[in-house]
Amino acid sequence: MIGEQKVDETQNQNVIKSSESSAKSRKSSSTSLPSTAPTYSGTPTTSKSSSSTSSRAKSASSSSSSSSSGSYKIHKIEATKARSRNFIFGAIGHEGSLLGEDELKNVLPRGIVSVHLVTWNMGNRSGPDNWNEILLPSGNDYLAEIYAIGTQETPSTSFSSNGSNGNRDLTVNLQSTLGPSHVLLHSVSLGVLSLFIFIRRELIWYVSIPEDCVFNSRPKATNMVKTKGALAISFTLFGTSMLFLNCHLPAHANRNQDRLDDYVKICRSIDLPRNLRPLKPSYQSTDVTSRFDVVFWFGDLNFRIEQKYTDALRMLTKASLTSFELLLNEDQLRKALNKGDIFHGFNEASTIDFAPTYKYRIGSDGFDLLSERVPSYTDRILYRSKRKDQVDCLTYDCVTSIKTSDHRPVYALMEIKVKPGRDDAPLNAGLFNREIYLEGLKKRGSEHPIVEHYRQSVDEPDDKPVDDDSDKYDSLIKDIPSAVCLLM
Template sequence: MSIQAENAKMSFRSKEPYNFLRTKSKKSKSEKSSEAKQCSSSENSKSSKADFMDHDFALYGRSGRRNTLPNLFPEGENLQSMMAKGKQKSQEDLTLPAIGKGSKDEQPLPFLDSLIKRKNKLRQSFHGTLSSTLPSSNKLLMRHGTSGKNKKGSSSSSQPSSCENSPFMKRVESTGRFRRKDAESSLDSNPSLPSTPNTETVETASISKSMTDEASDEPGGATMEGLARQALLAARVFHLIPVEKARERNFLQGRIASVSLMGKLELDKVLPQRELSIFIATWNMNGQQPPKDLNDLFLPADLEHVPDILVVGTQESYPDRTEWEVQIQETLGPSHVLFHSAVFGVLHICIFMRRDLIWFCSIPEEANVSTRTAAAFRTKGAVAIGFMLFGTSCLFICSHLTAHADKVKERVHDARRIIGSLELPKALPLRTKSKDATQNYDYVIWSGDLNFRLDQSREDVVQWACNDQAFPAEVPLILNGDQLRQVMEEGSAFNDFQEGPIHFPPTYKYDPGTDHFDTSSKRRTPAYTDRILFRSRLMHELKCKMYSSAHQVLTSDHKPVWALFSAKIRPGKDSVPLAGGQFNREVYMEGMKRRAAAMERRKGSSLICSVQ
């Protein structure tokens, strides 16, 4: 199609002024008649290409180059110039609704009215027909219809929308405004309409397709619900903030500025329920290489969704720790990234989290304590990582305490030394700074090979675990003679800490590669040496949802133990030192390459993977 022909088809668009953010002026009948004649004459030459041009122009515009969104503004105009023309309107009319949960802001009708008029004029110019006249500017509903023949040749008359008499429309017609939550509830109440997208971010290409499809679905144009949906989607993409409003805000005062990075609006957008799922895993690896398939450990079948944060602590770790981190990344996939990891001797702890959460975290701080200061190899002690997510502080500890059944006092001493020697926090502005590091954070989760045993004979424990008790147990196990529970009840160590109910068999000691308890010459008594404890500053804000073991993992003489927690998250202040979205990119890239290679092997065909 030549440029001249295309310009002729656009004549109606170029001659009609675009009233945006201005008071609508009524046109005389003579003006409407002249516009109709211009529209008709421009279509007589090539009416057979009307359908093609309707779709083509919406996607490509006058220039012929593909646009992400259909052009919403007239020739030579942009958003800034349009808003400048509407400065005589009140500040209220210039404000678009904030994109947040339960927003009560109201949307001015000129923005909606402009979308309606723009789409209707395009259809009139391409199809050579006149739709019914647009109601007054303080109404949202447009009664579309064609006065001639539709595509199949049958005549159709203008019909009012099915939702015209809804409470939502009555409010619109009486006040001239609509609230976003009213529009969404109106859309949800009509099951025949497509559902509203669940994601906060709406791709602009999807919006363009939605606008084009809705315009072609009905002979007379889009319904009121479709137009309202388009406006909401467009508002999500533009994220328009008036300069006057931006100048009034103070982005440096944290909670005073509701739109700050760590504030309430961002928190509700990222975590609508203000609740976080945390997965904790602890495993004494016995220095052995982990299995290639780690799904049973990090993605157990009992979980419904991948947790938001995964914290993995290992003792007697596999020497190649980077390889271990890459294997975890490969298992979790691209939705999670390695936020931070710390090493102390043979102790290792790493934190993977949802990749959108890294922007709302403080810088991570780490510390370590050795309980064997004179030893050449740091095999016993603890390593910890603390950070803040929004306004909630978290501390994760991985430890390995003194071994042997008769060393209870030594283990208690180790725990006390760790609590008093962890120098955390360092730069984080926490509310309290006690010598007891566990008292400084909102949530503390302590995991590791704590080495507490069962004060029973080996024969009794094996008989109970192998014959008398079925696993997983239907009720929480009492664990008679458990040294850890005795210590906690006496208050000797781990004050204010709790543990989830145990339903799984003992995690120590097994013949490596089997599910058989130790058959070596030492014949160790089975015990629950691998544990996960937790404490919360406020009750009921940190809850243990699941507590289990991964007995399918056979490479070590210990079985991994995991727990799932739900944690309440509070909004915070921007004054905390932020991590700035940093993560371990090398581990991420290598993990994604391995996933791509695995997919290629499974499919048996070439696969091109581009990771940027």
């Protein structure tokens, strides 16, 4: 079965090495935003020229230099303003309004919020305890304001027997990685599908109550271990409505039409938003993606490369951006986009200049030769916006260092222009998952070098005389959340 291929293992690994070197070259040539910017810089996409990248960085620098620092500050408020009650409830942009233009400029001086999106099919295997490579990649200098993480085939051991309180360990790991600056705004799960939204803790006062909805394309209970379908979470930030949708579409190359059909079903089945004010006529549609200012759709879309297995591998041994582009010419999703069969009004995050993200041997950089699955870009991130130039993609890449699944994690860093809102929106009013927040900080603190030092000293052999430090160790663990906050 493999004799015809004659693909050397080292050639197979050249694909990953080329992708890594390409990513490194992109990151080393990127121009970082100044420290005063409220969002963080990412790697410019290769589809944009270096001169364009330089001008964008200079523009961001000039706009941020005239604004306040990116870190949140508490400003003095004149008593006369509080007495005057000088805004109209439900109106846009009036002075004193919580979601108005003045407050927007105070909180987000550039009127821009950054969003870090992740999709990863975990292959029913536990991922890393530390998600730094996925959430905090080395090419990004600052944390995003919003993190949207979608997983498919999440390990079943992460779920409780009754389906409640699911994937708690994973949620705590995500919180621990992001640290005290971010909180879990909302999460939703369906079988082995999960979607998490983390947000800067300063912004939880400016978002509406998050809503969620699910679509299950395999409703039978026996199919819950291999869930296919979609999860959606929506909310507004100031006056900008957002929809985040994580999906897992049918597998295998010969089920392309099934994927197209499921896309239509998802668009018609997701009933959001439900609690916001009546939509404008231009937003009223049976297609949920038409009802929001910004939509992010990501997941294991399962679209395949329509090429012979041996031809695809032979092309990938060249391990160059040209070979990736030649492969993408045979990509089912790209063909469907060009025909207008799917994702109407959407754009892919950016140009793909990394190796296919499926199918790898577990723990290896090499593709799975035994399965004879054609290496494909199954894991994708797309977006749609109402206004032109409202969304800007800074980075679109995969993580090659995490090898616990036959899929590689894919992430994108976006910037969104935010508009003022109305105070009669159903405000979230500072609510977040406090239990996950405290447990995540405790886990983060227990991994701190200071705690490791105490743990090692407490665990020294009994035959070596040592002081009883157990009380000190317990005290340190108890106070870790506050200690971590001070360190940050």
